[in-house]
Structures are given as C-alpha cells and as structure tokens.
Amino acid sequence: MPTVDDSVNVMMTHLKKVADSGKAFNIHPYFHELTMDVICRIAMGQRGTRQFENPHVDVCKRVFAHFGVDRLSTFAFLFPFDWFxxxxxxxxxxxxxxxxxxxxELLDILRKEIKERKELRVEGKNVQEGDRIDFIDLFLDAEASEISDHNGDYMQNKGSLKVAKKMTxxxxxxxxxxxxxxxxxTTANTLANTMFFLAKDPERQKILQSEIDEVxxxxxxxxxxxxxxxxxxAVMKEALRMIPIAAL
Incomplete structure (x- = not known):
C-alpha cells in the first residue's frame, strides 16, 4: 500500500505541472506510467519510481498495438487447428x-532482468536490508533447470512416485x-475512462470528491x-459497465 501511495503522489506532481498550464491535455499516458510503475516496483523489484523514464511502457504499448492485427494472427484465426x-x-x-x-523484445528484456537477479543471488546481493521480496524472487525460489517424473522407478515401486513440478x-x-x-x-484504461466520465459530469465529480474528503x-x-x-x-463499476475494459 505505501508503494502504491508513493507512485500515485509522484503521478500527481506530474499532473499538477500540466494542469497548472490551464490547457487541455491527454490524461491517459499518465495512468500508463502509474500502472507500470506500480507493477515494476511490486512485482519486478524496481527500486523507487521511474515514471516517464520506464522503457517497459513503450514496449508494452507496442505489444498491444500489434495484438491480433499481424498476419500470423490472421492465419491462426483462419486455420484454428492444433498442429497448425x-x-x-x-x-x-x-x-x-x-x-x-x-x-x-519484451520477453528478452524480462529474461535479461531475471538473469541479472539470478547472478545477484549467486553473489548473495539479491536482497538488501529493508527490501521486500518481489514476485521474481518468489518465482526463482520455485525454479528448476529440469523436470523428471521418474516413471521407471514408479513402475517398480508403486506408490512411491514424487513429482516436484517447479518453474523453469x-x-x-x-x-x-x-x-x-x-x-x-486494463488498469490504465479503466482509470482514464473514469476520469473522462467524471470530467463530463461535474455534479457527480463533486459528490465523489466530498466522499473522498470525508473518508x-x-x-x-x-x-x-x-x-x-x-x-x-459505484463510479468505477459504472465506468466499467459503460466501457467493458476487456473488449477491444
């Protein structure tokens, strides 16, 4: 929770700069920066905020821009056979x-980060004092270089089969x-759409602001x-009802 709160406060400083200009601006990129910042800090072990300096944002945007529109995807939809x-x-x-x-490109970046984390583990520098254990650390704890089910041993000694399926x-x-x-x-789009609806409905925006100030x-x-x-x-759910976020 403190990490999310800190990332939100950093985003607000960026928003204040552009809002003080008095001109209209696109709020969507700010939420993209926020959601990526939170994910990287909590799940990927990023130390501190990197809003508007995070290379993952541009790569992820390009992944979604190409999703389902390249020719390989078209062939996959035309010939939905397992072997094909x-x-x-x-x-x-x-x-x-x-x-x-x-x-x-994104997979290569992630593999590089995981490799660097593994090297730090070998050197005993993977976690500094006060650091939280992130998802990469949890995944590495479950890592295995190979998987074996020992079928031969099981056939000779039934009931002794023990298979440890760990993450590669x-x-x-x-x-x-x-x-x-x-x-x-999805999170950035939900937040951006909600802000759009609130901007068009000042009356409900005031009701929401009053509740926030009170609670x-x-x-x-x-x-x-x-x-x-x-x-x-209720505001967030109504925004999701108006624009279902999972549908392209």
Whole structure:
C-alpha cells in the first residue's frame, strides 16, 4: 500500500505541472506510467519510481498495438487447428527478431532482468536490508533447470512416485510477461475512462470528491479507507459497465 501511495503522489506532481498550464491535455499516458510503475516496483523489484523514464511502457504499448492485427494472427484465426497453431507459434518465435516483434523484445528484456537477479543471488546481493521480496524472487525460489517424473522407478515401486513440478527460467519470464500486460493496460484504461466520465459530469465529480474528503481525511490513505468509498466503487463499476475494459 505505501508503494502504491508513493507512485500515485509522484503521478500527481506530474499532473499538477500540466494542469497548472490551464490547457487541455491527454490524461491517459499518465495512468500508463502509474500502472507500470506500480507493477515494476511490486512485482519486478524496481527500486523507487521511474515514471516517464520506464522503457517497459513503450514496449508494452507496442505489444498491444500489434495484438491480433499481424498476419500470423490472421492465419491462426483462419486455420484454428492444433498442429497448425503449433507451427505458427514456432515460426513466430523463430522469425520474431527479423520482424522486430515487440512481444519478443519484451520477453528478452524480462529474461535479461531475471538473469541479472539470478547472478545477484549467486553473489548473495539479491536482497538488501529493508527490501521486500518481489514476485521474481518468489518465482526463482520455485525454479528448476529440469523436470523428471521418474516413471521407471514408479513402475517398480508403486506408490512411491514424487513429482516436484517447479518453474523453469522460461516460465518465470512468461509469468512476468503476463503480470506486465494484464495489469498495465486494463488498469490504465479503466482509470482514464473514469476520469473522462467524471470530467463530463461535474455534479457527480463533486459528490465523489466530498466522499473522498470525508473518508480519507488523513494524509496517509489506508486500505480500509479505500474499502469505505462506496460511491467511488459505484463510479468505477459504472465506468466499467459503460466501457467493458476487456473488449477491444
């Protein structure tokens, strides 16, 4: 919660600069920076805020811009056979560098970060005093270089089968990939759409502001206070009803 609060306060300083100009501006990029900042600080081990300095933002935007519109995706929809999809997937990964595919670029960045974290672990420098354990650390704790089910031993000694399925390095990269994409765009879009509706409806904006002033009177907002924002919850849900965020 303190990490999210700090990232929000940093975003507000950026917003204040552009708002003080008195001119209209696009608020959407600010929420993209906020959501990526929170994800990277909590899930990826980023130390401190990097709003408007985070390379992940541009890459993730390009991933979504190419999602479902490239020719390989078109073929996948035209011929939805398991063997054909497998062939396309292999072809997509092999030719990703030549096509400068943004998803491959993002995966490479994540693999590099995971490799660096593993090297720090070997040196005993992965966690400094006061640091939180992030998701990469949790995934690395479950890492395995290979997986074996010992079928031969099981056939000879039934009932003694023990299979430990742990995460490989590629699986860790894939999980981080999902964290970045799943929370980055959907959360930013929800916040941006909500702000758009509030900007068009000053009366309800005042009602929401009054509830926030009443419930969150302290300088530090708590999780319990956020749960008490009933009107705020209704506003967010109405924005999601108006524009379902998962639908392109």
């Amino acid at each position: 999809i497998w062939c396309l997937r292999r072809f997509a990964f092999v030719t990703a560098n030549l096509r400068k595919a943004p998803f491959k 390095t590629d699986e860790i990269g894939a999980q981080c990939f999902v964290f970045l994409l799943a929370g980055f765009d 969150c009177s302290d300088e530090d907002v708590t999780y319990e206070q956020l749960q008490s924002l009933k009107y705020g919850d």
